[in-house]
Amino acid sequence: MTAFIPDAPILIDQQPLLRVTAARRLYGSFVAVDDVSLEVWPGEVIGIVGESGSGKSTLLRMLNLEEPSNGGDYRLTLPGRAEQNLFDLDRFEKRALRARHIGIVYQNPHLGLMMHNSSSGNVAERLVVAGERRFAVMRRRATGALAASDFPLDRKDAPPIELSGGMQQRVQLAKAIALEPELLLLDEPTTGLDVSVQALVIDTLKRLQAERAITMIVVSHDLGVIRTLADRVLVMKQGRVVEQGLTDQVLHDPQHPYAQELVHARL
Amino acid sequence: MTRLSTLAGTWEPMSYAFLDASAKREVRRRMLKALAIPGHQVPYASREVPIARGWGTGGLQVTLSLLRPGLRVKVIDQGADDSVNAVNLRRFMMRTAAVEQTTDALEADIIQSRHRIPEETLAEGQILVLQVPDPEPLRPIEPDMSTARQMHGDADYGRMWLMLYEQIVRSGRVTQGAAYPAMVNGRHVMTPSPIPRWDLPKLHMARHITFLSAGREKRLHAVPPFTDVRPLVFDDVPFAVEDHATLTCAKSGLRGTFMNEIPLDDGGTLYETSDTGLAIKVLSTQGGTPQPIGTTWYPVTETQP
Numbered sequence: 001m002t003a004f005i006p007d008a009p010i011l012i013d014q015q016p017l018l019r020v021t022a023a024r025r026l027y028g029s030f031v032a033v034d035d036v037s038l039e040v041w042p043g044e045v046i047g048i049v050g051e052s053g054s055g056k057s058t059l060l061r062m063l064n065l066e067e068p069s070n071g072g073d074y075r076l077t078l079p080g081r082a083e084q085n086l087f088d089l090d091r092f093e094k095r096a097l098r099a100r101h102i103g104i105v106y107q108n109p110h111l112g113l114m115m116h117n118s119s120s121g122n123v124a125e126r127l128v129v130a131g132e133r134r135f136a137v138m139r140r141r142a143t144g145a146l147a148a149s150d151f152p153l154d155r156k157d158a159p160p161i162e163l164s165g166g167m168q169q170r171v172q173l174a175k176a177i178a179l180e181p182e183l184l185l186l187d188e189p190t191t192g193l194d195v196s197v198q199a200l201v202i203d204t205l206k207r208l209q210a211e212r213a214i215t216m217i218v219v220s221h222d223l224g225v226i227r228t229l230a231d232r233v234l235v236m237k238q239g240r241v242v243e244q245g246l247t248d249q250v251l252h253d254p255q256h257p258y259a260q261e262l263v264h265a266r267l
Numbered sequence: 268m269t270r271l272s273t274l275a276g277t278w279e280p281m282s283y284a285f286l287d288a289s290a291k292r293e294v295r296r297r298m299l300k301a302l303a304i305p306g307h308q309v310p311y312a313s314r315e316v317p318i319a320r321g322w323g324t325g326g327l328q329v330t331l332s333l334l335r336p337g338l339r340v341k342v343i344d345q346g347a348d349d350s351v352n353a354v355n356l357r358r359f360m361m362r363t364a365a366v367e368q369t370t371d372a373l374e375a376d377i378i379q380s381r382h383r384i385p386e387e388t389l390a391e392g393q394i395l396v397l398q399v400p401d402p403e404p405l406r407p408i409e410p411d412m413s414t415a416r417q418m419h420g421d422a423d424y425g426r427m428w429l430m431l432y433e434q435i436v437r438s439g440r441v442t443q444g445a446a447y448p449a450m451v452n453g454r455h456v457m458t459p460s461p462i463p464r465w466d467l468p469k470l471h472m473a474r475h476i477t478f479l480s481a482g483r484e485k486r487l488h489a490v491p492p493f494t495d496v497r498p499l500v501f502d503d504v505p506f507a508v509e510d511h512a513t514l515t516c517a518k519s520g521l522r523g524t525f526m527n528e529i530p531l532d533d534g535g536t537l538y539e540t541s542d543t544g545l546a547i548k549v550l551s552t553q554g555g556t557p558q559p560i561g562t563t564w565y566p567v568t569e570t571q572p
Contacts, residue, residue, distance in 0.1 A: 117433055118436050124432055135503050157436050
């Protein structure tokens with residue numbers, strides 16, 4: 001009988017997919033995001049929690065390159081891009097990068113969707129922006145992305161305005177993953193949905209994460225969502241990261257007084 | 268001592284071709300700029316002319332600033348030379364600028380039109396002026412005009428294909444009838460006025476100059492001669508014009524022209540050639556007075572009516 005010899009532990013020598021250093025965003029003299037640094041490794045899910053006005057959505061919009069920065073360094077480990085500070089790109093490059101490598105789901109579907117176009121058309125928008133000009137391919141890939149986000153395909157040509165809130169979030173999700181982006185940003189993806197629909201959307205997100213190992217950053221004030229989805233958590237207050245760590249660690253044993261307040265706040 | 272009256276011109280009740288010199292200079296400068304940047308919309312100071320906005324004020328201002336005595340003008344509205352609007356505009360040009368009128372697309376120097384490009388191929392030296400209600404091709408997808416202008420600047424036209432996608436998903440085919448968007452010179456997307464799809468291919472590598480002018484929107488754009496004009500299409504869904512090629516004109520027996528549909532009392536339909544200039548020449552030839560008929564863009568055949 002041979003002794004069981006476990007494999008030697010594999011050292012993680014991967015580069016982080018995303019590295020933000022000292023990001024800042026000012027609105028006049030008001031500091032919305034103050035000196036935030038963040039590293040995310042491929043396949044990881046990061047949760048950002050904090051009260052309203054703590055800068056978490058602003059940070060997410062900065063990561064989506066739609067919000068300008070007032071300083072800081074933002075790198076994504078993408079072919080040919082690793083050496084560039086993405087905050088410094090011009091708007092053409094920002095647009096191209098956003099279309100190709102970053103997907104986003106907004107809390108308000110009106111921000112992310114054209115409500116009167118068909119749902120499949122909304123998903124296909126990502127493809128045309130990336131240069132796809134074949135109708136059959138657009139149709140097939142839009143349908144595929146909708147199927148991947150558990151959207152009922154018999155309604156794929158219905159305009160989002162006719163759909164329920166949960167369905168609208170699924171269309172947004174399908175649109176975000178249509179081009180298989182490296183980074184998926186979720187801004188309060190389940191806020192405003194009722195609890196059972198919330199659970200279904202979270203199921204879809206978890207399944208996508210398991211199947212495709214998409215790197216996600218989830219902003220939410222709902223600790224339940226964060227607990228279910230995230231590997232690591234950042235707690236933000238007044239534009240600063242006051243605590244970060246593994247989800248269980250932060251949610252069960254918060255150190256910072258504000259994080260303790262947040263975790264213990266229950267209705 | 269020089270008397271002021273010898274320096275000033277003799278008093279006239281109005282300027283030649285109605286517009287005063289500064290108005291014409293403004294329009295001409297913008298026309299030159301539009302020619303220099305094919306398909307790009309150039310804003311201009313649109314003046315009052317004695318017709319209502321929406322009845323061809325843009326086209327009229329371009330035509331008036333091009334007129335000189337002896338030119339022959341043709342004015343068409345829905346393909347017809349004898350509709351009220353066309354007759355009015357033509358009479359106005361003749362009164363104010365002493366130009367000659369014609370209904371023959373071959374001998375006209377300037378053709379002002381609302382919905383059609385003549386079936387006979389226009390030649391070098393001819394100028395086609397189209398009256399445009401809305402010069403902005405991005406209007407259906409981007410209601411904010413300053414954003415639309417930025418999209419033109421960035422050549423960010425992806426969402427135009429989304430509009431076509433929606434039409435195919437809804438109706439099984441591209442339903443855009445008039446104002447079908449076209450890429451000019453590989454750079455600017457334009458909307459070619461309310462001309463039908465049928466007429467759009469005629470602009471590609473055309474020998475004549477085309478001006479498209481919107482008086483109310485105060486913008487004009489142009490297609491210079493020998494310019495690439497391509498309708499926006501999917502790679503796998505070809506561009507198709509209206510299926511009028513198999514219809515026969517009830518009056519002249521022409522086949523292969525764009526047709527007007529005439530509903531009959533018994534529920535049936537007749538078709539007549541929309542380009543009356545061509546139809547009249549053909550009818551006149553059939554009646555024993557031969558008229559020269561130019562080459563047409565589409566193959567046109569005559570059958571017995």
